[in-house]
Amino acid sequence: xxxxxxNLENISDYRGNIPEDIAENIGxxxxxxxxxxxxxxxxxxxxxxxxxxxxxxxxxxxAHIVWLSFSLDEACPDLFKAFDEMIAEEGxxxxxxxxxxxxxxxxxxxxxxxxxxxxxxxxxxxTAKLSEISSFNFVGKIKPTxxxxxxxxxxxxxxxxxxxxxxxxxxxGLCEDIESLPxxxxxxxxxxxxxxxxxxxxxxxxxxxxSGKLLVEMMAYNGNDSSKYIVQMICKxxxxxxxxxxxxxxxxxxxxxxxxxxxxxxxxxxxxxxxVYVGERKER
Numbered sequence: 001x002x003x004x005x006x007n008l009e010n011i012s013d014y015r016g017n018i019p020e021d022i023a024e025n026i027g028x029x030x031x032x033x034x035x036x037x038x039x040x041x042x043x044x045x046x047x048x049x050x051x052x053x054x055x056x057x058x059x060x061x062x063a064h065i066v067w068l069s070f071s072l073d074e075a076c077p078d079l080f081k082a083f084d085e086m087i088a089e090e091g092x093x094x095x096x097x098x099x100x101x102x103x104x105x106x107x108x109x110x111x112x113x114x115x116x117x118x119x120x121x122x123x124x125x126x127t128a129k130l131s132e133i134s135s136f137n138f139v140g141k142i143k144p145t146x147x148x149x150x151x152x153x154x155x156x157x158x159x160x161x162x163x164x165x166x167x168x169x170x171x172x173g174l175c176e177d178i179e180s181l182p183x184x185x186x187x188x189x190x191x192x193x194x195x196x197x198x199x200x201x202x203x204x205x206x207x208x209x210x211s212g213k214l215l216v217e218m219m220a221y222n223g224n225d226s227s228k229y230i231v232q233m234i235c236k237x238x239x240x241x242x243x244x245x246x247x248x249x250x251x252x253x254x255x256x257x258x259x260x261x262x263x264x265x266x267x268x269x270x271x272x273x274x275x276v277y278v279g280e281r282k283e284r
Contacts, residue, residue, distance in 0.1 A: 001043065003082045006033030017042050020210040022067045029177045032086065036079050044070035044079045050090065054176045060093035068099060068107045076110050093284050098123065101275040108277045116279040123273030125254045131247035134238050144232040150240060151191040159183055162193060162200035166220055173205065173218030174254055189244060192236045194221060194229050204233035213250045214241060
């Protein structure tokens with residue numbers, strides 16, 4: 001049996017084993033992954049993201065498992081031994097996980113046997129079709145001002161400065177590595193920004209995942225009337241997305257902060273995240 005660390009050179013070899021929307025993150029600075037195989041046959045694998053590496057460092061660095069799969073129970077202890085060695089080198093103090101409950105019942109049991117706490121709860125992410133969002137009354141009624149512009153209109157230097165400014169104010173959305181992501185990671189025709197008095201004070205950034213879903217990765221505004229300008233950026237993005245993508249396109253909103261929680265409640269007041277298993281284990 002052989003254990004390999006996932007990287008940009010070998011990730012394509014495992015496309016059949018790893019969900020494409022997770023596999024596409026390998027190569028980003030805070031994502032790690034391991035694969036165990038025997039003579040080319042997949043036995044087990046896992047991918048995790050390092051949290052609190054760039055922000056909230058007082059909380060201690062955390063490894064957050066986003067994917068775990070195995071075809072042989074006996075492979076997991078060795079896989080996690082390699083995992084433990086890697087996170088020890090990075091100074092990880094805690095490991096957490098969030099896995100869809102529907103497809104991870106055996107993984108849940110394995111994690112529990114490896115010392116993790118396990119709970120079932122509603123996930124933070126909610127999904128809606130683009131047609132559902134574009135049909136809401138406020139989307140058609142609210143007209144974005146000239147201050148709201150598509151990301152394609154900003155220079156690369158302006159984009160870099162805008163990200164730096166947002167991060168300095170504590171806004172990084174879903175991505176701790178947002179300053180290192182290439183501009184092409186975001187949909188430049190859909191994503192937008194708010195510029196006032198020559199300063200970018202708002203960003204609404206969407207990423208088109210490998211499976212064709214639109215993932216809202218940042219939704220932030222610095223200044224007064226933040227809800228007013230965030231809603232205008234949403235309307236601008238929805239209008240642009242409706243012209244470019246099928247009405248059946250799925251839009252994913254992760255309710256990780258107040259703005260995204262409010263958006264989720266406004267768009268889908270009866271929407272629920274999928275059931276997920278969550279848990280953690282202290283590492284030191």
